[in-house]
Amino acid sequence: MSTDVLVVDGLTVYRDTYPAVQDVSFALAEGTDTAIVGPNGAGKSTLVQAVLGILPRRTGDVLVLGQPLSRKGVLPARVRQQIAYLPQNFLFDRRIPITVNELVALGWDSLGPQLPWANRQPRRLAVSRALAEVDALHLGPQPISRLSGGEMKRALLAYCLVHPRRLLILDEAPAGLDVRGESEFYQLLYQLKQAQGWAILQISHDLDMVRKHCDRVLCINRSIRCQGSPDYALSPDNLVSVYGSEFVRYRHHH
């Protein structure tokens, strides 16, 4: 059990009056890459947001690094610092004046009260290292308003990487990257997983990418429909049960 980075047990989340996520249980071990797949509206984003304490849950338990997530979504600060999260459609207001360096630096500090100029040197070093890792060192002084979609993704990934973490949660992260960017992205994830033992949980719509890169798949349509290795979980029979027969016929004909 000590290697389980995330344990979710019997999680049920309501949106308004209906259950968007029902009785979901799974665990993530260190150094694994797990994909969540499922049709639109299946509750995938709701699931990860409840795991992070962004949305309240109705029932169930969430343990991150052995620490329980409280009913109100509170985790100890040192555990929070081990988690990175990249939300879906990270569309923040581009009119907000902030440089890439500043954005990435936000990922470095643990966010208690502190003087704004404290730890300047180590922070700056960590930011350059993270930007270099995603091949975006040149973007550092740029305001985010000037970034393209792909450059923005790199900056956000650097925000996740700037501090060593144990758990990385991505909500359709590579969407918006071109082919080369996407392959570099998956390479980087592989490296984080292998060399540093990060546990990765990613929502994806790209089943081919999931087949190629992930160790395990959770098929979700409100509840877990199947889970296992990509070969098993993404077999035609299982896809029918998750996405419906129309989807599978479409994929076979094209």
Added chain:
Amino acid sequence: MPSLTSTLELFQLPFMQRALIGGILTGLMGGLLGSFTILRQLSFFSDALGHSALLGISLGLLLGINPSSVLLPFAVVFALGVAYLLERTRLWTDALLNIVYSSSLAIGVILLTFVGQYKGGINSILFGDILAVRSGNLWVSALLLGACVLFVGLTLRSQILLTLHEPLAIARGISALTHRTIFIVLLALVVGTSIQAIGVLLISAFVVIPACAARLLSRSFTGYVILSALLGALGAVLGMVISAVFNLPSGPAIVTMQLAIFLVAIVLPRTKLSAV
């Protein structure tokens, strides 16, 4: 136009000095909180707070309590109530705020008719009287400015994250509700303490205009926040001088100078100043 020396003499008068310091303090506070207010799309919220202060003042007068001691608690309770209302209902924020501020203005004016003679008169409530600022008011403003600087300074990175993307901030363990509440309370206090000098109609300009000008001139967040506070103070100083020289009402003179700064920020070539 009066000569330079006579203007300087004017600023040797204690009430002019108090007015100048009061203007600078209000400008700094308005600019500092305003930088976050406009990005979080709370500009209209600060406007509603300002208008609602009339209701607070008339309540105080009606109950026979000194209006300025009613104003601060009223502003805080009112702000929290409106914030709660905005969260709970599914109507559009600007429409709801419109209901809030026009109705509090209406009720405030009706209450004032029961008060009879109010020596300041409605005019001074609407447009303020910065020359009537006392040293006690200055101490309150200075303390409040200190509180704002401490809060924003010590939680700067949390504030930036909350402004960028709230779920992202919550995922990092930031309590969005706590921070939002503290911010709204501070904003209400700033508006409440500044009402007497600036008036209910113009107070939101202090929050919105310097911040917008600073946004046009900034590319980094920290630079933007600092510049916004400084432009707020600059607008106050220029406005006080203009009002002394040309014998204009001071609140409107300051807001006009803020507008002038904003227009200059629009015209200035972006490339040179965007390094801030």
